[in-house]
Amino acid sequence: MQQSESQPTEAVGARSEQDPPSGEIVRFDKVVKRYGSNVVLNELDFSVAPGERVTLIGPSGSGKTTILRLLMTLESIDGGVIRVNGEPLSHMRRGGKLVKANEAHLRRARKSIGMVFQQFNLFPNMSVRKNVTEGPVHSLGVAKDEANHRAEELLDLVGLSDKIDAHPTRLSGGQQQRVAIARALAMRPQILLLDEVTSALDPELVAGVLDVLRDIAQTTDITMLCVTHEMSFARDVSHRVLMFDQGQVAEEGPPDQIFGAPQEERTKTFLKAVLENG
Numbered sequence: 001m002q003q004s005e006s007q008p009t010e011a012v013g014a015r016s017e018q019d020p021p022s023g024e025i026v027r028f029d030k031v032v033k034r035y036g037s038n039v040v041l042n043e044l045d046f047s048v049a050p051g052e053r054v055t056l057i058g059p060s061g062s063g064k065t066t067i068l069r070l071l072m073t074l075e076s077i078d079g080g081v082i083r084v085n086g087e088p089l090s091h092m093r094r095g096g097k098l099v100k101a102n103e104a105h106l107r108r109a110r111k112s113i114g115m116v117f118q119q120f121n122l123f124p125n126m127s128v129r130k131n132v133t134e135g136p137v138h139s140l141g142v143a144k145d146e147a148n149h150r151a152e153e154l155l156d157l158v159g160l161s162d163k164i165d166a167h168p169t170r171l172s173g174g175q176q177q178r179v180a181i182a183r184a185l186a187m188r189p190q191i192l193l194l195d196e197v198t199s200a201l202d203p204e205l206v207a208g209v210l211d212v213l214r215d216i217a218q219t220t221d222i223t224m225l226c227v228t229h230e231m232s233f234a235r236d237v238s239h240r241v242l243m244f245d246q247g248q249v250a251e252e253g254p255p256d257q258i259f260g261a262p263q264e265e266r267t268k269t270f271l272k273a274v275l276e277n278g
């Protein structure tokens, strides 16, 4: 990676303090989400502090991706409330009717949240530079020069300065995912959602992407919610791990506790299965 000491600070926003994060930037309050008769989130309660890095673990189907999609306002909920920066954000289904969330709240929430998906979803016909500058210029109204400067900083941060004029189709999956991370950060989100960002990659490309995320975690105070099966990465970067099962938080705690001395049988069984499956 080509990085200088100052880039994360300029590009993303420097970490301001070392104390454990406190307060609430995200709150799920008795959130219910159903797909037909499948109750995916069952009066789910949890909150995330500003600057906190939280890893979501749990068996397949336990609702981890759904939680991120709800934060991106890609889905409606069936009960409870989701707040971002104290503002209710979710569309709600009540008696078969869709009750829409306040538009201003939604706009503010959408601006404050960035997401990186398993599939990188880059624009194949645009250069790497354009992929990173497009959002800031067209959605945030950032001047082209400024967006370019920032794209250069961010692509340096993710080790891809030399690919700035390449097209995504000429990049490896790991490189594309690093562009996707730069693109998300270019929008200056307060909260970064990461949904199994390495699971579509060939094994030899995983470490490079995780290293970039480790750097971002260590050098900035961006809030992160991360769904991953990479337990050593989760251990390195998270302040807290939430173990989901049956639509609720089955157990939570610092990574050393959850990975080193889990209390719940469900957590023990899940972690054993993850270890056995590599």
Ligand SMILES: Nc1ncnc2c1ncn2[C@@H]1O[C@H](COP(=O)(O)OP(=O)(O)OP(=O)(O)O)[C@@H](O)[C@H]1O
Pocket: 035, 038, 040, 058, 059, 060, 061, 062, 063, 064, 065, 066, 067
């Ligand atoms: N659009 C949808 N329509 C119907 N059911 C859905 C839809 N999206 C998700 N589900 C169901 O919701 C449940 C939770 O899915 P979700 O993807 O959130 O789980 P997950 O914990 O992220 O799983 P994984 O670890 O396998 O990615 C699953 O039972 C899934 O089949």
